[in-house]
Amino acid sequence: MPMPAANAETVGWWEAAREHRLVVQRCTVCGRTRHPPGPICPGCRSTAAEWDELAGSGVVYTYTVVRQAFLPALADRLPYVVAAVELDGAGGARMVSNVVDVDPGDVSIGLRVELVWEDMGPELALPRFRPAPTAPGPTGAGR
Amino acid sequence: MSVDPHRGTTDRRRRAVIAGVATSDYPVVPDLSEHAVHGQAADRALADAGLTLADVDGYASAGFFPMYAAGVCEYLGLHPTYFDETNAGGASFEVLVEHAAYAVEAGAAEVVLVTYGSVQLSQMGRTLGTGAPSRGGGALAPGPAIHDALWGNTLVGNYALAARRHMHEFGTTPEQLAAVAVTMRQHAASNPQAQKRDPITVDDVVSSRLVADPLHKLDCCVISDGGAACVVTTAERAADLRKHPVHILGAAHATTHQMNLSAMPDLTVTGAAQCGPLAFARAGITPADVDVAQLYDSFTITVVLTVEDLGFCAKGEGGAFVADGGLGLGGRLPTNTDGGGLSACHPGMRGMFLIHEAVRQLRGEAGATQVPGARVAVAHGTGGMLSASATLVLGRDAP
Numbered sequence: 266m267p268m269p270a271a272n273a274e275t276v277g278w279w280e281a282a283r284e285h286r287l288v289v290q291r292c293t294v295c296g297r298t299r300h301p302p303g304p305i306c307p308g309c310r311s312t313a314a315e316w317d318e319l320a321g322s323g324v325v326y327t328y329t330v331v332r333q334a335f336l337p338a339l340a341d342r343l344p345y346v347v348a349a350v351e352l353d354g355a356g357g358a359r360m361v362s363n364v365v366d367v368d369p370g371d372v373s374i375g376l377r378v379e380l381v382w383e384d385m386g387p388e389l390a391l392p393r394f395r396p397a398p399t400a401p402g403p404t405g406a407g408r
Numbered sequence: 409m410s411v412d413p414h415r416g417t418t419d420r421r422r423r424a425v426i427a428g429v430a431t432s433d434y435p436v437v438p439d440l441s442e443h444a445v446h447g448q449a450a451d452r453a454l455a456d457a458g459l460t461l462a463d464v465d466g467y468a469s470a471g472f473f474p475m476y477a478a479g480v481c482e483y484l485g486l487h488p489t490y491f492d493e494t495n496a497g498g499a500s501f502e503v504l505v506e507h508a509a510y511a512v513e514a515g516a517a518e519v520v521l522v523t524y525g526s527v528q529l530s531q532m533g534r535t536l537g538t539g540a541p542s543r544g545g546g547a548l549a550p551g552p553a554i555h556d557a558l559w560g561n562t563l564v565g566n567y568a569l570a571a572r573r574h575m576h577e578f579g580t581t582p583e584q585l586a587a588v589a590v591t592m593r594q595h596a597a598s599n600p601q602a603q604k605r606d607p608i609t610v611d612d613v614v615s616s617r618l619v620a621d622p623l624h625k626l627d628c629c630v631i632s633d634g635g636a637a638c639v640v641t642t643a644e645r646a647a648d649l650r651k652h653p654v655h656i657l658g659a660a661h662a663t664t665h666q667m668n669l670s671a672m673p674d675l676t677v678t679g680a681a682q683c684g685p686l687a688f689a690r691a692g693i694t695p696a697d698v699d700v701a702q703l704y705d706s707f708t709i710t711v712v713l714t715v716e717d718l719g720f721c722a723k724g725e726g727g728a729f730v731a732d733g734g735l736g737l738g739g740r741l742p743t744n745t746d747g748g749g750l751s752a753c754h755p756g757m758r759g760m761f762l763i764h765e766a767v768r769q770l771r772g773e774a775g776a777t778q779v780p781g782a783r784v785a786v787a788h789g790t791g792g793m794l795s796a797s798a799t800l801v802l803g804r805d806a807p
Contacts, residue, residue, distance in 0.1 A: 269554045300670050301555035327576070327675060329568035330621040331560055339560045347561045347620075349569055349669060359670045361556035361569075369621075374576045391558060 266338045266385050274304045277316055279389070285382045287392045288316035289355045298356035321380025322397060323352040326359050330369040346372050350394055366395040421644035423806065424509030425653035427519075428457025429767045434634025435603035435753040438530045442471075443483040445525030445635040449760075450484060453637035458650030459519060466490035466517030466640075468508055469524060470500035470757060480523065490517035497791025498704050499661060501759030502798035506659035508640040518645060525635035526755035553667035564628060564707070566669055566793040568620035571709035573675040575622060577724065580712065582622050584727035586613035588708040589626050589750050591735045596747025598776035603630045604751045613708075627708040629749035629758075636760035638767065643806060654767045654802050657784070658691025660684075661798035669793060679797035680717035680788060687799035688719075691784075692807065695719040699782040700769045701741050702762035704790040705748040714788055715741065718799070737777060745769060745777035759789035763800065770804040 271279045274290075278301075281288040291298045292306035293313045305312055328348035334340050346364040351357065364372050365381065378394035385391055430452030432445045440448065446469065454460055467488040469477050477493035480486075490511050496503050501524055508520035556566075574580050590610055596602035613626040646653035662679030665671040688694060695718060703714045712726035720741050721729040729735075735743040746752045746765045753761065766785035768774045787800045 267558075269558060301668055327569045327573035329565050329572060329623075330618070331562055331565050332617070332621075333562070333564070333619050334560060335562045336557070336560060342560065345560055347556070347559060347565050347569070349675070361561055361668060361670050362559050374572065393559070 266389070267336065268389060275302045278302050281316060281318070282390050282392060283388065285390060287319045287321050287352075287380055289319055289352065289358050290314050291317045291356070296356070298358040300355070300358045300360050317355070319352055319354055321392070323350040323378055323394065325349075325364065325372065325374055325376040325378060326351045327374055328364065328372050330372075344369055348372070348394070350378060363393040364395065365393050371396070418513045420806070422513050422515070422642045424512050424640055424656040425643050425646045426505070426638050426656065426763070426767050426802070427641050427646040427649050427653050428453045428455070428459065428639040428651060429764045430456050430637055431601075431761065431764055432525065432635040434601055434755065435630065435632035436529060437527060437633040440527060440633070442525050442527050442531075443480060445527060445633065446480050446523045446637075447484060449525060449635040449637035450521055450523045453523070453639050454521065456651060457639045459639060461486060463519050464488065464521045466508065466511060466520030468492040468504040468520060468522045470495040470504060480525075486521070488517075490520060496661065496663070496789070496796035496798060498706060498757050498759055499789035499791035499796040499798035500757050501763060502659070502787055502789040502800045503661050505638065505640060505656070505763060505800060506661065506798065509656045509659065512640060512642050518641060520640040521637065522640060522760065523635065523637040524755075524757065524760040526757070527633045528756045529631050529633045555670065556668050562620060563793070564623055565620040567707040567709055568623045569669055570675045570713065570794055571622050571707070574709065574712065577676055578727065580727035582614050582624075583610050584731040585622070585627055585708040585712065586610040586624075587731040588705065588711045588735065589613050591730070591733070592705060592744050592748040592750040594736065595745050595777050596751035599747045599752050602747040602752040603632055604747075623707055623709070629706050629754035630751065632753035632755045634753050634755045636764045638760065638763055652771050652804075654770045654804065655806050656800065657693065657803045657807050658687045658689070658801040659799060660686035660690060661796065663796045665793075665795055667793055667795060672794065676713065676723070678713050678717050678790065678794050680714050680790070680799065683797050683799045684718035684788070687801050691801035691803070693784060693801060697784050698741065698786050700745065700766070700779040700785045701743045702745075702766045702785065702787045703743050704758065704762065704788060705744055705750050706754070706790065708750070710790050710794070711735070711743070713794070714790065717797075718786070718788065737779065742777075742779045745774055745779065757791070759787070759798070762787040762789060766800075766802050770802055
C-alpha cells in the first residue's frame with residue numbers, strides 16, 4: 266500500500282486518522298467545513314482552521330463498485346465499493362471512502378453508514394464505513 | 409452574465425479564425441514517438457492551411473511534464489515569441505485555442521500552431537483507463553487526489569460516482585447511457601481510421617463487463633495513440649490561404665474542483681453550466697443555433713451531463729435526449745460525427761480532435777457524416793474528474 270505524502274495542511278488529518286479519530290477541517294472564522302483539507306477557506310479566505318472530530322456516522326451520497334483496480338495492493342479486494350459519504354455534523358462535507366462488510370449489491374444511495382477503522386500499518390489508518398445497524402422501530406430511540 | 413467587452417470591438421480584420429486542421433495517423437502508431445506524432449499533425453495542419461513552419465510565430469500544446477511546449481518547439485525547430493502550455497486535461501485544447509484567439513486578436517501573434525500528440529496506447533498499455541488520479545509511480549503526491557486514491561477510487565470510478573448520482577436524482581438508466589456509445593459507434597462506421605467500427609447495440613453495452621458500476625466497458629472511451637493540430641490566425645491573414653477559414657465566434661472555460669469529487673459541489677453539474685452559456689453569449693448565439701457538436705466523450709455519462717449543462721436540454725433530461733436519437737445524424741444535436749472518443753480514438757486528451765471534426769463539418773468536408781449546411785459548431789472539452797470544462801463556438805461565416 267503506497268503511503269500518502271502529507272504536507273502542512275493535511276498532516277493533522279493523517280495524524281488524527283492514525284489515532285482513529287475522524288476529523289474534518291473547519292474554518293474558525295466563518296465556520297465552513299472543507300474536505301480534502303486545504304490551506305485557505307474557500308468561503309472567506311481565512312487561513313485559520315481547526316479539526317472537528319466527527320462521530321463517524323453518515324449517509325451514502327453516491328457510490329460505485331470498482332471491479333478493475335489501479336493500485337496493485339487493492340487487486341485482492343475486488344470488487345469493492347467506493348462511496349462519497351456525507352458525514353453527519355460536518356456541514357455538508359463529503360468524503361470519498363469505502364463501504365465494507367456488505368454485499369456490494371446491497372449498497373444504495375441514502376444508506377446510513379458508520380465508521381470502521383482499518384490499520385494499514387503503524388503509520389497509516391484509513392477510515393472506512395459499513396452499514397449502520399437498522400434503526401429500531403417506533404418504540405425505540407431512533408438514531 | 410458578462411460578455412467579453414473586447415470581442416465586439418476587435419478589428420474585424422484581426423478576428424481569430426482556424427485556417428487549417430489535421431490529424432496524425434491514429435489510432436495505433438507503434439513506430440512513432442510522441443514528438444513525431446506532434447510533428448506529423450503539425451506538418452499536415454500547416455499544409456492544410458497552405459502555410460509552413462516559417463510562417464508560425466506562436467505555439468501551444470499541453471502534455472504531462474513541465475516545459476512541454478518548449479520541448480515540442482525544440483523538436484520542430486520553432487522559436488516562437490508566443491507560447492502556451494495550459495493543461496486542463498481533456499479540456500486543454502479548447503482552452504489553448506481560446507488563448508490563441510485572444511493572442512492573435514491582441515496582436516501578440518500572427519500565426520499560432522496548436523498541436524497534440526500522444527502514444528499512450530503503445531507506451532503505457534491498456535491499464536491507464538482505470539488509472540488513479542495521482543500520476544507517477546510510487547509515492548502519492550500530497551494533493552487532493554490522494555484523499556480518494558488510497559481508498560481505491562479510479563478514474564472510471566469518479567465518473568461512475570457522478571453517473572450513479574445522476575441516475576438517483578433523475579431516473580437516468582444504464583440503457584440511456586448506453587445510447588451514447590451506440591450512436592458514437594454508428595458514426596465511427598463512416599470513419600475509416602476509427603479504432604472501433606463494428607455496430608453495437610444498447611444490449612451489447614449493458615451486457616459488457618462492468619468496470620465501475622454503473623459504467624461498463626463499452627461506456628468507456630477507447631485507449632489510443634494519435635494527435636491532431638490546428639492553425640489559428642487572423643481573418644485578414646487567412647483570406648488568401650488555401651482553405652475556407654472557420655471563425656472562432658466565442659469561447660469560455662470553467663473549473664469546479666481539481667481531482668477529488670469530495671470537493672465538487674454537485675456531482676450532476678459540470679463547469680459546462682458556467683462556460684457554455686458564457687461562450688454562447690460571447691458568440692451571440694443560443695443552443696438552438698448550434699448545427700453540430702463535438703462533445704468530449706471520455707465516458708457516456710460525460711456526454712449526458714454536457715448536453716444538459718450546455719443547455720441543449722433541461723437538467724435531468726439528458727438521458728432521454730440521448731436515448732431518443734438526439735446525438736445522431738438527423739437528431740436534435742448531431743454529435744461526435746467522427747465516432748468520438750468512445751469509438752474513433754482517445755489518446756488521453758482528445759480535445760484537439762473535437763476541434764478538427766468541428767472544422768471539417770463547417771468546411772463541408774465530413775463526408776458520410778456531414779451535417780448538411782452546418783454553419784455553427786460547438787467543440788466542448790471536459791478534463792480531469794469532470795474538473796475542467798471549455799467551450800469553443802465555431803462558425804462557417806464571419807460574425
